[in-house]
Amino acid sequence: MKKAPEQPYGVSPKNYPEFMARCSEHMVRKGKDMAGYFLQPADPEAVIYEVYEADCAGNTCTALTILKPGKVGNEYFMTKGHFHEDAESGETYVCLKGKGMVIMQTRDGATDEIILEPGTVACIPPGWAHRTINIGKGEFIMMAVFPANSGHDYVSIQERGFIKRVVEESGQTKII
Numbered sequence: 001m002k003k004a005p006e007q008p009y010g011v012s013p014k015n016y017p018e019f020m021a022r023c024s025e026h027m028v029r030k031g032k033d034m035a036g037y038f039l040q041p042a043d044p045e046a047v048i049y050e051v052y053e054a055d056c057a058g059n060t061c062t063a064l065t066i067l068k069p070g071k072v073g074n075e076y077f078m079t080k081g082h083f084h085e086d087a088e089s090g091e092t093y094v095c096l097k098g099k100g101m102v103i104m105q106t107r108d109g110a111t112d113e114i115i116l117e118p119g120t121v122a123c124i125p126p127g128w129a130h131r132t133i134n135i136g137k138g139e140f141i142m143m144a145v146f147p148a149n150s151g152h153d154y155v156s157i158q159e160r161g162f163i164k165r166v167v168e169e170s171g172q173t174k175i176i
């Protein structure tokens with residue numbers, strides 16, 4: 001059982017390493033962990049992204065994602081992406097650093113996307129799968145806030161993928 005923090009704390013573009021230091025979980029996703037996600041094979045040892053997850057505060061969980069800059073072929077580095085298992089659980093993303101995009105889709109095939117720049121808050125409704133993409137030149141860093149009972153369904157995305165992909169063509173970011 002995770003322990004809730006005893007004191008309130010704030011996270012900003014300047015002090016986020018303090019948040020990382022207090023996290024009980026740290027996940028590193030390398031190319032070898034993402035077989036089948038990109039159209040082309042990724043360098044197995046390349047770090048694509050890292051996730052730092054704090055102990056949930058009651059019903060509220062908070063995590064920080066650092067997406068490295070880079071591409072596999074012409075496809076930008078991205079997270080695996082997932083649906084929440086709980087049909088009522090949405091999520092809020094807050095961009096701290098860099099330039100990214102969250103692409104979303106429903107099980108019925110509706111899609112949407114939001115550009116993420118420092119200060120942008122993205123509200124992801126329940127029922128929308130979400131994947132973050134680093135479309136900038138440097139690291140992309142964001143905070144995610146989600147209900148403790150969300151649950152994560154990766155299998156649907158692993159099996160069927162996202163309808164849209166984000167690539168660079170002739171130096172331009174394109175959604176295809």
Ligand code: S6P
Nearest residue numbers: 051063065079080081082144146
């Ligand atoms: C959790 C939230 C994020 C992601 C993280 C990595 O609900 O959406 O903390 O876990 O951005 O993405 P993924 O798809 O590998 O979990």
Ligand code: ZN
Nearest residue numbers: 084091130146
């Ligand atoms: Zn989520």
